[in-house]
Amino acid sequence: MKKVFSIRGAANAYSYGGVVQQKEAGEKVANMTPINERKITINFNADTAAAMTWSFRPQQTKIDLVPGETALAFYTAKNPTDRQVIGVSTYNVIPFEAGQYFNKIQCFCFDEQMLNPKEEVHMPVMFYIDPEFADDPAMDNVKDITLSYTFFEAKPGMEIPLPGFMRKQRATQTT
Numbered sequence: 001m002k003k004v005f006s007i008r009g010a011a012n013a014y015s016y017g018g019v020v021q022q023k024e025a026g027e028k029v030a031n032m033t034p035i036n037e038r039k040i041t042i043n044f045n046a047d048t049a050a051a052m053t054w055s056f057r058p059q060q061t062k063i064d065l066v067p068g069e070t071a072l073a074f075y076t077a078k079n080p081t082d083r084q085v086i087g088v089s090t091y092n093v094i095p096f097e098a099g100q101y102f103n104k105i106q107c108f109c110f111d112e113q114m115l116n117p118k119e120e121v122h123m124p125v126m127f128y129i130d131p132e133f134a135d136d137p138a139m140d141n142v143k144d145i146t147l148s149y150t151f152f153e154a155k156p157g158m159e160i161p162l163p164g165f166m167r168k169q170r171a172t173q174t175t
Contacts, residue, residue: 029105034068035134042127045148046075052153053081054115059122068131070105075123075149079115086114086154094146101133102145112154 042065044058059074079085089109093099108123115121125147133139 029070029128032068032128032131034066035131036066038066038134039064040066040129040133040142041144042071042073042129043144043146044073044075045146047148047150049150049152052087052151053085054079054087054151054153056149056151065129067101067129067133070126070128073125073127073147075108075125076120077113077115077123077151078120079117082117084114084116086112087151088112088154089149089151091147091149094148095142097138098129098133098142098145101130101136101139102147103128103130109149113151 042063044061044063046056046058048054048056055076055078057076059076063071063073065071077087088111091107091109093102105126105128107125107127113121113123127147129145133142
């Protein structure tokens with residue numbers, strides 16, 4: 001059985017050191033002007049932790065875009081086992097310095113994903129590169145950015161270390 005995860009919410013992501021931070025995006029995305037003379041290739045990578053039994057891969061290896069243009073990519077995860085498996089993913093943006101311009105509008109990271117036996121899902125990642133990327137002299141030689149995800153099997157009591165912004169956001173939501 002195949003299942004497609006829906007796009008939910010409108011949060012973008014700002015990265016420092018390759019770890020993306022979320023923030024409301026709507027107005028910024030609506031008012032962005034693409035920088036057409038600055039093409040960037042986004043490469044997609046997928047890994048699983050040693051104990052994770054899933055098959056996990058990007059549906060595309062790369063997308064070409066320009067700063068200020070939104071893009072949609074998909075990853076596929078399949079549980080080949082005869083048992084239900086819950087996974088959690090983390091991600092990174094490389095080169096790390098480009099991470100501050102990599103903005104995710106929607107992503108499946110840091111949320112538990114449950115797959116039933118033999119189930120396959122298609123998980124979207126909607127993103128853009130901030131137009132300010134083109135104005136940063138430190139980004140002049142950056143032509144490729146890699147978005148890399150790693151899935152871990154979630155075990156009872158297991159906690160994936162969250163970036164500071166996620167800890168603050170979840171603490172606010174529970175109070």
